[in-house]
Amino acid sequence: MESAAPLFRMEGISKRYGGVRALEKADLSVRAGAIHAILGENGAGKSTLIKIMAGVVAPDEGQMMLDGRAVDFASPAAANDAGIVCVFQELSLIPELSVADNIIISNPPTRFGMIDRKAQRRLAEEALARAGAADIHPLSLVKDLPLSRRQMVEIAKALARKPRILILDEATSALTAADVSKVFAVLKRLRAEGLALLYISHRMNEIAELADDCTVFRNGSKVASYPAGSKSDEEVIEMMIGREYHSVYPPKPERALQGVPVLEARNLSWTDRLQDISFSLHAGEILGLGGLDGQGQRDLLLALFGVLRGLRGTVHVDGKPVGIGSPAQARAQGIGMALIPEDRKTEGLMLPMTVRDNLSFASLDRLTRGGIIDSAKEQDFIDRMMTLLAIKAGSIDAPVGALSGGNQQKVVIAKWLMRQPRTILLNDPTRGIDVGTKQEIYQLLRRLADEGAAILFYSTDYAELIGCCDRVLVLYDGAVKRELVGAEITEHALIASALNIRSVESMHEGAAS
Amino acid sequence: MKDWQYRLAEQRGTLTALTIFVVMFVIYTANHPAGFTANVVQTAANKGVLLAFIAMAQTLVVITAGIDLSIGMIFLLTNCLASWLVVGTPLETAFGVVVVLAVGALCGAINGAIVIYGRLQPIVATIATGAVYFGIALLLRPFPGGSVNEDLADALTGRIFGSVPASLVALAAVVVLVWVPFSRSVYGRAAYAAGSSETAAYMSGMPIRRGKFLAYTLAGFVAAIGGLFLTFFTYTGDAAYASGNAYTLFSIAAVVLGGVSLFGGKGSAIGAVFGALAFRTIGDLLFVFDLDPLWQPLFQGLILLAAVSLGAFALFRVRNRLEWFL
Numbered sequence: 001m002e003s004a005a006p007l008f009r010m011e012g013i014s015k016r017y018g019g020v021r022a023l024e025k026a027d028l029s030v031r032a033g034a035i036h037a038i039l040g041e042n043g044a045g046k047s048t049l050i051k052i053m054a055g056v057v058a059p060d061e062g063q064m065m066l067d068g069r070a071v072d073f074a075s076p077a078a079a080n081d082a083g084i085v086c087v088f089q090e091l092s093l094i095p096e097l098s099v100a101d102n103i104i105i106s107n108p109p110t111r112f113g114m115i116d117r118k119a120q121r122r123l124a125e126e127a128l129a130r131a132g133a134a135d136i137h138p139l140s141l142v143k144d145l146p147l148s149r150r151q152m153v154e155i156a157k158a159l160a161r162k163p164r165i166l167i168l169d170e171a172t173s174a175l176t177a178a179d180v181s182k183v184f185a186v187l188k189r190l191r192a193e194g195l196a197l198l199y200i201s202h203r204m205n206e207i208a209e210l211a212d213d214c215t216v217f218r219n220g221s222k223v224a225s226y227p228a229g230s231k232s233d234e235e236v237i238e239m240m241i242g243r244e245y246h247s248v249y250p251p252k253p254e255r256a257l258q259g260v261p262v263l264e265a266r267n268l269s270w271t272d273r274l275q276d277i278s279f280s281l282h283a284g285e286i287l288g289l290g291g292l293d294g295q296g297q298r299d300l301l302l303a304l305f306g307v308l309r310g311l312r313g314t315v316h317v318d319g320k321p322v323g324i325g326s327p328a329q330a331r332a333q334g335i336g337m338a339l340i341p342e343d344r345k346t347e348g349l350m351l352p353m354t355v356r357d358n359l360s361f362a363s364l365d366r367l368t369r370g371g372i373i374d375s376a377k378e379q380d381f382i383d384r385m386m387t388l389l390a391i392k393a394g395s396i397d398a399p400v401g402a403l404s405g406g407n408q409q410k411v412v413i414a415k416w417l418m419r420q421p422r423t424i425l426l427n428d429p430t431r432g433i434d435v436g437t438k439q440e441i442y443q444l445l446r447r448l449a450d451e452g453a454a455i456l457f458y459s460t461d462y463a464e465l466i467g468c469c470d471r472v473l474v475l476y477d478g479a480v481k482r483e484l485v486g487a488e489i490t491e492h493a494l495i496a497s498a499l500n501i502r503s504v505e506s507m508h509e510g511a512a513s
Numbered sequence: 514m515k516d517w518q519y520r521l522a523e524q525r526g527t528l529t530a531l532t533i534f535v536v537m538f539v540i541y542t543a544n545h546p547a548g549f550t551a552n553v554v555q556t557a558a559n560k561g562v563l564l565a566f567i568a569m570a571q572t573l574v575v576i577t578a579g580i581d582l583s584i585g586m587i588f589l590l591t592n593c594l595a596s597w598l599v600v601g602t603p604l605e606t607a608f609g610v611v612v613v614l615a616v617g618a619l620c621g622a623i624n625g626a627i628v629i630y631g632r633l634q635p636i637v638a639t640i641a642t643g644a645v646y647f648g649i650a651l652l653l654r655p656f657p658g659g660s661v662n663e664d665l666a667d668a669l670t671g672r673i674f675g676s677v678p679a680s681l682v683a684l685a686a687v688v689v690l691v692w693v694p695f696s697r698s699v700y701g702r703a704a705y706a707a708g709s710s711e712t713a714a715y716m717s718g719m720p721i722r723r724g725k726f727l728a729y730t731l732a733g734f735v736a737a738i739g740g741l742f743l744t745f746f747t748y749t750g751d752a753a754y755a756s757g758n759a760y761t762l763f764s765i766a767a768v769v770l771g772g773v774s775l776f777g778g779k780g781s782a783i784g785a786v787f788g789a790l791a792f793r794t795i796g797d798l799l800f801v802f803d804l805d806p807l808w809q810p811l812f813q814g815l816i817l818l819a820a821v822s823l824g825a826f827a828l829f830r831v832r833n834r835l836e837w838f839l
Contacts, residue, residue, distance in 0.1 A: 096779045101702065105719060107699075139519035302835070307833060309834060347835075
């Protein structure tokens with residue numbers, strides 16, 4: 001590790017936002033031809049660190065050295081010119097432009113001062129192929145692509161800039177398993193080509209597979225740098241959260257389900273995305289939705305929440321059929337549904353508005369007297385939520401956009417808990433969240449179930465489904481392929497049914513015979 | 514999907530505007546006593562190009578997610594200036610044309626500088642500058658008057674080869690020489706990107722400031738071309754407040770008819786040109802159907818409302834209510 005001089009070094013970097021310390025005397029040393037993983041909880045300073053590297057924010061103090069020379073980036077463009085390119089967690093694609101336009105956005109080939117669209121198309125196709133995403137049409141508009149495809153475009157865009165240092169910030173969080181393996185192959189090839197890669201992820205198995213070096217951050221400072229594989233997962237997690245690491249998942253209670261289900265879906269179908277889905281959900285139960293990404297799980301949640309038009313089939317609440325035509329009806333008295341959306345930044349929060357306003361939005365009808373908001377009552381509700389979820393915010397009158405990702409997600413959850421919902425639908429609520437907050441969310445879900453809520457929980461992380469759910473429905477192509485109960489919920493069973501294979505063994509047998 | 518389907522989807526707004534215009538124009542000429550003759554086409558062209566220029570100018574700003582409420586006043590100011598300067602010998606006339614266009618570009622550049630570097634909202638910034646530009650126009654021409662080089666005026670408002678309206682040729686030339694190079698340049702793309710998602714554009718290291726600045730400047734420049742043509746048609750300069758405001762508002766209607774999104778990042782000036790021509794044809798339609806002039810504004814409004822609603826039909830097909838808000 002010490003054999004070659006580092007390609008890039010940061011020394012004594014500090015950054016404050018207002019009174020909040022984001023980074024304190026942070027160091028980092030990155031070498032060429034290696035993948036360097038950065039670990040830490042949300043709010044540990046990782047995002048700030050890479051934003052400084054990528055020229056998005058300027059450090060208050062400290063220096064950066066590239067090839068042994070001090071450098072200083074005034075803008076993302078300056079960092080790009082120096083060969084530092086970042087694949088951001090918040091996508092940096094322009095929705096109304098085509099994939100090709102986006103990939104070649106910073107310096108497109110020109111002829112007579114105009115963009116040479118043929119050359120651009122060729123370059124874009126090359127970059128897509130290099131990123132292992134040749135299936136994306138270069139002329140399609142970015143806004144028409146699903147999240148996982150956009151993420152691949154983002155990676156292709158970074159590669160088209162021929163970086164020397166490539167930073168990936170949670171770049172795989174929205175990807176399907178098939179894409180992740182493609183991206184890994186690409187990253188390993190880039191490492192062989194001599195690039196320095198910085199890899200930020202909350203998925204420990206990804207880091208184990210990829211990283212050569214690791215650095216752990218906590219509370220804005222570096223805790224340790226060590227060669228990958230020299231520490232156990234438990235040791236690493238302890239370094240990240242700074243406290244002893246217990247089992248992440250709360251125990252599942254043994255409980256016989258009784259009475260009428262709180263929520264029952266009968267033969268739900270919608271366009272070609274949902275096919276004849278039936279299930280029932282009892283109070284006190286956590287029902288998981290599994291399967292590959294994009295098999296109709298999101299549509300099912302939206303259908304239940306009254307967002308989809310032309311839905312066939314019926315939804316029963318407490319055994320009585322109900323027609324839910326909008327989220328306002330879904331959350332109303334008697335139905336009491338809440339949906340924690342997938343994308344907290346667009347569907348969950350009004351980012352520039354305060355934590356207080358965001359928390360109250362879903363329950364204003366309960367906080368008003370004669371159409372006027374009762375601020376004493378509001379304050380009381382908010383205080384309870386802030387304590388219940390241990391939301392860390394400088395002030396509840398600060399914009400919610402200034403909070404860390406984990407705390408933003410807590411605000412989204414808290415906003416719905418203010419209504420004391422009977423049924424809680426969750427759409428991949430732990431995506432891009434640190435281990436500590438994830439653990440708190442798991443505990444919270446179980447506690448809510450114990451208090452009588454019915455929970456429908458979609459997750460792209462199999463470990464979560466195994467750890468949290470009493471039952472799991474595995475969806476494939478818009479239909480329920482399999483229902484797993486209790487001890488049947490294993491990684492093996494989840495993957496096999498997600499791929500719509502009866503079981504891996506039977507496949508082997510089939511191949512043998 | 515095939516390549517051509519993507520290309521078609523990209524041009525859908527422009528093609529819709531073209532279709533609306535063609536349908537209206539066919540109805541118009543079919544009911545016109547003289548029918549489809551060079552004269553009728555020339556008159557229609559000369560009425561339409563003024564708004565077409567202003568709509569093209571408005572498009573340049575609208576794609577950056579801005580709006581230029583001073584555009585009609587730049588149009589008036591350059592008209593008043595032209596009525597002083599675009600006169601005399603060919604050399605003097607040429608000098609006058611250059612000065613008029615430069616003043617238009619300067620007005621646009623001032624708008625751009627205030628919006629981009631002063632970080633003011635485009636709406637308030639251009640209301641203020643629009644008032645200033647109108648004030649200058651009024652000082653230049655307190656009363657309608659002045660003159661213009663009539664040879665040049667007649668050449669640019671007449672017909673080429675006896676059939677093609679020269680004003681339409683000029684409009685096409687401006688599209689080819691100003692709009693096409695801009696929209697395909699790096700700066701043009703930066704202007705689109707800034708309109709679509711300014712943060713993403715910044716994070717991608719795009720020249721958004723220069724792209725937006727160029728868009729505002731070119732908007733002033735194209736509005737000045739409109740001002741010149743107004744002078745060529747009327748032979749006078751006239752600081753008519755109501756007319757300037759009407760052009761500003763009509764240009765926004767034309768832009769929407771032309772498939773340009775007021776949220777920015779989407780649409781083409783070519784669509785806006787057809788939107789403007791269609792808008793003008795609405796007035797002509799009412800004329801051939803011999804409607805009482807008293808009823809004209811009302812019907813013009815209704816037809817415009819119907820035309821703009823065409824774009825909303827797609828909402829009926831939406832199965833996922835979240836798409837209403839995209």
